[in-house]
Amino acid sequence: MRFLVIPALLTACAVSGLAQTADRVYTADQTSNTVSVIDPATNKFLGSIHLGDDVPAALSPLYHGELLVHGLGFSPDHKTLAVVSIGSNSVTFIDTETNTVKGKVYVGRSPHEAFFRPNGKELWLVVRGENYVSVIDPVKMKEVRRIETANGPGMVLFRPDGKYAFVPSSFTPEMDVIDTKTYKIVARVPQASPFSPNLAVDQDEVWFTLKDSGKTQVVSAKPPFQTLATLETGPITNHVTFITNEAGRFAYVTVGGKDEVLAYRRVTGSAPQLVATIKTGDLPHGIWGSGDGSKVYVGLENGDSVQAIDTMTNRIVATIPVGQLPQALVYVPGAVSSDAGNANLKPLGISSDALHLELVPPTSGDSQAHASVSINSLGPIDNVQIAATGLTPGKKYDLILTGGSEPQKLATFKANIGGVAIAQTMGPIKHAVTPSQTASAMTLEVLSDDENGGQLVLKQM
Known part of the structure; x- marks a missing residue:
C-alpha cells in the first residue's frame, strides 16, 4: 500500500465482520472524469461519482466541472476521499458514506496526488506542474501552507508514525524527505532517474517507481535514508503497494509496458526477492491492497477495468469494468457503514463504450x-x-x-x-x-x- 493503515483498525474490522461488506475500491478515471466505486466483497461495480463532463463540453470556456480526474487519497477515519484533478487544478473532498462532494480546493498548476497526514488534520497535495506541496486544512477547505520541493513533486506519503513525509519527483532526480514537525526538508535522496509518479511507505522502507527508466528504488525510511536496492522492473513501471499476510511481507509493482504485476518478498536486511510475475490486462496502472492482505486490486489504464489478485495464489480472480483510463486506485477499509454507501452513484453511460x-x-x-x-x-x-x-x-x-x-x-x-x-x-x-x-x-x-x-x-x- 502507499501507506499502512493502523493494524488495530484492520483487526477490529475483520473481527466485526465489516472488513468485507463495508470496504470500497475506488478508481480515478481520467477521461470520463469519474470516480468508479467497487464492492470488494462481491467484486462488482456499484456505480460512479461524476465530477465532470465529457469532451467537448469540458473544453468550453464556461465549463466548471473537474477535468482529468487522476489522483486519490483517503482520510485516516476512511470517511473522506480526496480526488485530484490535473486539468482543473483541484482536489475534491467526497463523503464515502453518501458519495457526495463535501468541498473543493483549487491549487497551482497540474496537481498530481494527495494524502492525509496520519492525524487527519492536514491534506498534503503535490503540485507537480510547479515545485511545492500544498498543505490544506480539510475542515476550512483552504490552503494553509506551501512547502517548496524539487521541481515536479510526484506524490507524497507519510511514515506511519507521521514523523516524515516522502516526496519523489517527476521532473528532477531527487526524493525529498520532509520533517512534518518543522515542514523542512531534512534529506534529498538521489533518484536513479527523474520520473517517479508513485511510492509506498512503511516504518522501515520507501519504495518508489521510476516510470521513465523502468526501475523501482528501495530506500530506508530511517535516517540517513540510504538507498537499499534498485530493481529493474520493466517499461512503464507505474505504481507500487505493500501487502502483509500470513505468507509474509510483499511489495506489488505494476509494469504497464509488459502488462504485468511483479510480487517481491520483503525481508528486513535482505534484498527484495521476486516471487511472482502476474499477467494482467492492458496497461496496469494504479494498485492497492485489501485491508486484510488477501487481495490486491489493479487498475487497467488501457483496459477500462480493475482486476483482483488473490495474494496467496497470485492469480487473478475477478475483472471489473470501470470508467475510462483509470489512473490511481485505492482500497478503503470501512468506507461505508450501511447500504447508504451505494447512494448517489450513477451508471457508466458512454464510458463503457x-x-x-x-x-x-x-x-x-x-x-x-x-x-x-x-x-x-x-x-x-x-x-x-x-x-x-x-x-x-x-x-x-x-x-x-x-x-x-x-x-x-x-x-x-x-x-x-x-x-x-x-x-x-x-x-x-x-x-x-x-x-x-x-x-x-x-x-x-x-x-x-x-x-x-x-x-x-x-x-x-
Whole structure:
C-alpha cells in the first residue's frame, strides 16, 4: 500500500465482520472524469461519482466541472476521499458514506496526488506542474501552507508514525524527505532517474517507481535514508503497494509496458526477492491492497477495468469494468457503514463504450516494439491513447490512420530514456477502425518520424 493503515483498525474490522461488506475500491478515471466505486466483497461495480463532463463540453470556456480526474487519497477515519484533478487544478473532498462532494480546493498548476497526514488534520497535495506541496486544512477547505520541493513533486506519503513525509519527483532526480514537525526538508535522496509518479511507505522502507527508466528504488525510511536496492522492473513501471499476510511481507509493482504485476518478498536486511510475475490486462496502472492482505486490486489504464489478485495464489480472480483510463486506485477499509454507501452513484453511460487494440511489429524479426491502444467514446468524438514500448530512446514517431484515400497523421510522440511513449489524440477514430457493411475498416500504424520518410514500426493486428 502507499501507506499502512493502523493494524488495530484492520483487526477490529475483520473481527466485526465489516472488513468485507463495508470496504470500497475506488478508481480515478481520467477521461470520463469519474470516480468508479467497487464492492470488494462481491467484486462488482456499484456505480460512479461524476465530477465532470465529457469532451467537448469540458473544453468550453464556461465549463466548471473537474477535468482529468487522476489522483486519490483517503482520510485516516476512511470517511473522506480526496480526488485530484490535473486539468482543473483541484482536489475534491467526497463523503464515502453518501458519495457526495463535501468541498473543493483549487491549487497551482497540474496537481498530481494527495494524502492525509496520519492525524487527519492536514491534506498534503503535490503540485507537480510547479515545485511545492500544498498543505490544506480539510475542515476550512483552504490552503494553509506551501512547502517548496524539487521541481515536479510526484506524490507524497507519510511514515506511519507521521514523523516524515516522502516526496519523489517527476521532473528532477531527487526524493525529498520532509520533517512534518518543522515542514523542512531534512534529506534529498538521489533518484536513479527523474520520473517517479508513485511510492509506498512503511516504518522501515520507501519504495518508489521510476516510470521513465523502468526501475523501482528501495530506500530506508530511517535516517540517513540510504538507498537499499534498485530493481529493474520493466517499461512503464507505474505504481507500487505493500501487502502483509500470513505468507509474509510483499511489495506489488505494476509494469504497464509488459502488462504485468511483479510480487517481491520483503525481508528486513535482505534484498527484495521476486516471487511472482502476474499477467494482467492492458496497461496496469494504479494498485492497492485489501485491508486484510488477501487481495490486491489493479487498475487497467488501457483496459477500462480493475482486476483482483488473490495474494496467496497470485492469480487473478475477478475483472471489473470501470470508467475510462483509470489512473490511481485505492482500497478503503470501512468506507461505508450501511447500504447508504451505494447512494448517489450513477451508471457508466458512454464510458463503457470503448475499443482496445494491439499494435505489433510488421515482421517476425527481433523487434521488441509493442503498443496497446484504447479508444474511448466521448460522445461525438473519441479519445485515443497509445502506450508503446521497445522504441528507440529519444526518437520521434507518428501514429497514422491508414486505409483511406491517403494516410492521416493522428499524433507525433517521442520515446523517453526507456524507449517508452504514451500519447493521446482525439477524433472519430473508433468508427473508422471498425468495419461496416458498406466500408472496410481503416487501421492504425506507427512510423518513425524521419526526414526522408518514415519506416513502419508497428501495425494493427
